[in-house]
Amino acid sequence: MLELNYDSVVIGAGPAGIAAAIRAKELGLKTVLVENRDLLGGIPLQCVHPGFGLHYFREDLTGTEFIYRFFDKMEKLGVEYLLKSHVHSIELVSHNEKIVNVITPQGVMRLNTKTLIYTAGARERHIFEINVVGDRPAGIYTAGEAQTLMDIYGIIPGKEIVIIGSGDVGLIMARRFALEGAKVKAVIELMHYPGGLTRNIVQCLQDYDIPLYLGHVVTRVVGKRRVEKVVVTKVDEKLKPIKGTEFEIPCDTVVLAAGLIPNLDMLEKIGLIIDPYTRGPIVNEFLETNIPGVFVAGNALVVNDLVDYVVEQGELAAEGAYYFVENDGIPTVDWKPIVRGRNIRFIVPHYVSGKRDVVLYARVQQPEKNVIVTIPEVGWKMKQFNVRPAEMIRVKLTKRLLERASSAEKISIEVIPGE
Amino acid sequence: MMPIKVVIVGAGIVGSSIARVLSMYEDFDVTLVEKEPDVGWGSSKANTAIIHPGHEEEPDVHPLRARLCREGNILWRQWTRELSIPVKWPGELMVFFNEEEEKNAKKYIELAKLNKIPGVRVVYRNELLQMDPSINPSALGAIYAPTAGTISSFEAVIAIVENAVENGVKLLTEAEVRGVKVVDKKVKGVETTKGFIEADIVINAAGLYSDKISHMAGIDSGFVVRPRRGEYFLFDENVRVKPEKLLHTTPTPITKGVYAITTIHGNLMIGPTAEDLPMDAKDETSTSEKGLEYVWKESERLLKELPPRTKIIRTFAGLRPEPPGGHWRIEAYDDPWGFVNAAGIRSPGFTAAPAIAYYVLNLIKDKYGVSLVKKKHWNPYRSDIVRVKDKSLQEIDELIRKNPDYGEIICYCKTVSKAEVIEAIERMKKAGVKTITIDGIKFRTRAGLGMCQGSFCRWRIALLISQYTGVPLYQVVVKKDLYGVGEVKALLKS
Amino acid sequence: MSERELTCIICPASCTLKVRIEPGGSLKIDGALCPRGVEYAKQEVIDPRRIVMSVVKVVDGDLPTVSVKTNKPVPKKCIQEVMKATASIELKAPVEIGQVIIKDICGADVVATRRVKKVNSM
Secondary structure: OEEEEEEEEEEOOOHHHHHHHHHHHHOOOOEEEEOOOOOOOOHHHHOOOEEEOOOOOOOOEEHHHHHHHHHHHHHHHOOEEEOOOEEEEEEEEEOOEEEEEEEEOOEEEEEEEEEEEEOOOEEEOOHHHOOOEEOOOEOEEEHHHHHHHHHOOOEEOOOEEEEEOOOHHHHHHHHHHHHOOOEEEEEEEOOOOOOOOHHHHHHHHHHHOOOEEEOEEEEEEEOOOEOOEEEEEEEOOOOOEOOOOOEEEEOOEEEEOOOEEEOOHHHHOOOOOEOOOOOOEOOEOOOEOOOOOEEEOHHHOOOOOOHHHHHHHHHHHHHHHHHHHHHOOOOOOOOEEEEEOOOEEEEEOOEEOOOOOEEEEEEEOOOEEEEEEEEHHHOEEEEEEEEOOOOOEEEEEOHHHHHOOOOOOOEEEEEEEOO | OOOEEEEEEOOOHHHHHHHHHHOOEOOEEEEEEOOOOOOOOOOOOOOOOEEOOOOOOOOOOOHHHHHHHHHHHHHHHHHHHHHOOOEEOOOEEEEEOOHHHHHHHHHHHHHHHHHOOOOOEEEEHHHHHHHOOOEOOOOOEEEEEOOOEEEOHHHHHHHHHHHHHHOOOEEEOOOOEEEEEEEOOEEEEEEEOOEEEEOOEEEEOOHHHHHHHHHHOOOOOOOOOEEEEEEEEEEOOOOOOOOOOEEEEOOOOOOOOOEEEEOOOOOEEEEOOOEEOOOOOOOOOOOOHHHHHHHHHHHHHHEOOOOOHHHEEEEEEEEEEEOHHHOOEEEEEEOOEEEEEEEOOOOOHHHHHHHHHHHHHHHHHHHHOOOOOEOOOOOOOOOOOOOHHHOOHHHHHHHHHHOHHHHOEEEOOOOEEHHHHHHHHHHHHHHOOOOOEHHHHHHHHOOOOOOOOOOOOHHHHHHHHHHHHOOOHHHOEOOOOEOOOEEOOHHHHO | OEEEEEEOOOOOOOOEEEEEEOOOOOEEEEOOOOHHHHHHHHHHHHOOEEOOEEEEEEEOEOOOEEEEEEOOOEEHHHHHHHHHHHHOOEEEOOEOOOOEEEEEEOOEEEEEOOOEOEOOOO
16 A cells, blocks of 8 residues: 655645635645546536626636636646545544545555645435435436436436426526426425525526426426426425425426535545534634534535535645644634624634734525625624525625724624614 | 247346256247346345245245245355355354244244254254354344345346357347247247247246236236235445344245345445335335335344444335235146246245246256257356455456456445446346446446445446446436436437 | 516526617616616617537547537527537547537627547547
8 A cells, every 4th residue: 555645635626726726736745636536627517607706817718718717727726636536534643643545546544644635525305304205217317417417428318307406407497498498397496585596597497497496396207217207396485395285396307406415425424513504614714614624615525515525625635734743733712702793694714813813704594685694803894785595695704803802701693674 | 949038028037047057958949038227136136135044935825935945945056156256154043032923933933844944943042143143142043044145136147148148049039929929829929129039948037027927928918917015125334233144024925124234345325114015116216205214124133233234235115016915826727728827926036046947947848848958068157257345465466467457446345347338238238138238237246335435436337337338427327317418418409 | 569578687686677669669678776777777778699518529539429518699590590500510630629510600600618638549
């Protein structure tokens, strides 16, 4: 078995991992990027639609164009990477020594590293996680699987499609199917409001006359060999199906876009602590987890709606790894917890030191109009016409602003009604 | 000597076990006929996967069931070793929660005595909760049967068929039997969707459809097999509650109770229900809200705690064949000469299958006067696919040096390598499976049986199937239908 | 006189815009919180345009498809025409990002948005 030494091992070569590896390399860390698939890029490689890079590059790029810019940068810097390489296990030796065991076609490699940046993304919820009963025929796909088939491998999964979930992923897949000549019969959304951006409701559904059923669930899939139809039921205020409201939609394909769950099994085995609200890890402002020197970024940290945020987190994690290596561990400080106030579903990171600028990512619990997002301890306020769970709130707090809260025990973020 | 041509209808656990036993003898030339694209896709696949001890069979009502269950339990120890079938023998606990259940449960100690099942005894709460801390502490006690085991049921059928084929049996898949040809009161063969197959002996092991096949031979039109549905939940490997023993509630007249077991692959599984369906519902393997809720409730009673619903990785239902009176119909007939029923094999059919196979062999020998000459070079062994998941890092490294495909992991959840997928494809081809399905690969390699349920690996497996069989990607078969409907522009062009 | 209701997509405020076409042909727009919403409504009513994105087949490449898009928004009514045109194309690897795949269709070019390297076919 080959043994190699690194300052930082980055796991997962999607946008977060690539951004982290680039930044780590720029900072002078000996870094390797480990990827399971035979190609770099992760999910953006199959995102042929625009809407990427508006923040990061100030340009509207497709996912594919966005990620290729990073490939070019990787190549220029000579970032080391391993393809077809699967992390078998992680061993914790001491606070600044970890061993990442990697299975590769060249043999098993043992990578000794001071830090680990985990950017393995999220997995999609599948049909058995959303209380659907009935048959288990061919014709059921997750959105990511359908997208891989269409936009990488060039095959179309079905002709008559029902999409479960109105998040951006579901909406974008609805349009892709419609563009390629499939009939998208419906998008079914459990919540009483859409899960995706308004832009996507307009441009992915309304443009193609695709009906959106809010406050509905697919309760049953019917079909012996292939999907023949789905049974859809209305839900009440508490999201419980209402008996007697069932109706059927004939279709040959069900596409699940029912949400993502951070993919953290590998780290849970070594004691990672999870925030039940993000289903990602609890982290400090460097995106370091409860395991010293293990950083998490991108959708493995929190399910983001913009790739720009994913990249930002990857870079931050690399900076954290650099700080860790420089100081032989993140120096001890008085971490202040960030707590969820009114109408906040989650907040990341969970701890700040107040000694440097920090970017907060939050989501609201429910849509609300004419509100103020506020962090009272630092006297920060932002008026919003509209807050929606679909749109992450990103707040940058400068060190200067945070100094105002130097005597506070905690920092809280809340959404309050505007005047 | 011209070998006797035998057609076995149905490549489930019963049919494949009979095929294996017949393959030991020079006397037979066996064709195993299956209507599905792969073996073991009927009742053999979706059940509780228990090797029963035999203390639940009433010898005066079901003497054959009682005898063959006990014999099967013993034979499986040998068969699983010879064929590398995943199995473990933790023993089972029939848990009772009140005096009425206790009284009912103690009846099985009496049955154990009658059936000569060793080690069956009652255990009370203090001992019980130490035996298996995952049991609900309100339990009063349980009947402990140490000889119970659990097996990988789908892998068992696959292994047996591979071994049977190795020993000369021919497998014909996607061939549904449409008629049994009888001339002058003698069996001549079967008419299938893949053509006519000549036979001197036809053995009906068609499970749920064994009534239909029996009727085709003109036997007992009153014999009907009802579908009885059982629904289950399967949880991720990574949950807190993992029963050490095979736990179940006390049986009712129609079920052996709801089980909670840790499967051979490490998943918590709870179920089944027992619901009699209409006669024509023999493909009604859908799950229902009501059935799943019942399983959940009963399991809550049985276990200390259930994992959160977010840890469910699959719900499924299987159909079990239920013959009249629960009586197996295992007979060799004079009229038509050469027709053999191994029909209506309900629980404990899986356990009994190897014993049923020997029983059928003896029926044939006695009824049709077969000499039974053992083959000199019959191979009892079959090795399993080499799996990266079972190996140490050092061993994995050595495997990769021999074949780099072991170093490419296709299924993350279950750590399945490309080499294993390719080996599964090759084994399917060798066994005579005509359509290499994604499900077929799943059951052989376990790729797709993990937490993501295949969303990461299904297309990768499909790509490998496409590459190694020459079938276009969209024409790769998932289970019984295609993965896609055409190239991405197909709908725009039409 | 006709009236249409639109949802503004310029910012998260998602204003509901009421657009009325006056007898003289001029537009009256209500409900916008800012002038950008008024502009959006005018564009959407007079000449709605969209970027069209798809994939086309590639042979001898490291991937079997290349993703493509129109390099500027095309009239909404032209979407089908662009899609039909992509259906009959088969490219040979290599393909470079920005490479023009279809020249001048509905006032735009269809360009590649992914790189496909040439591999030796078996």
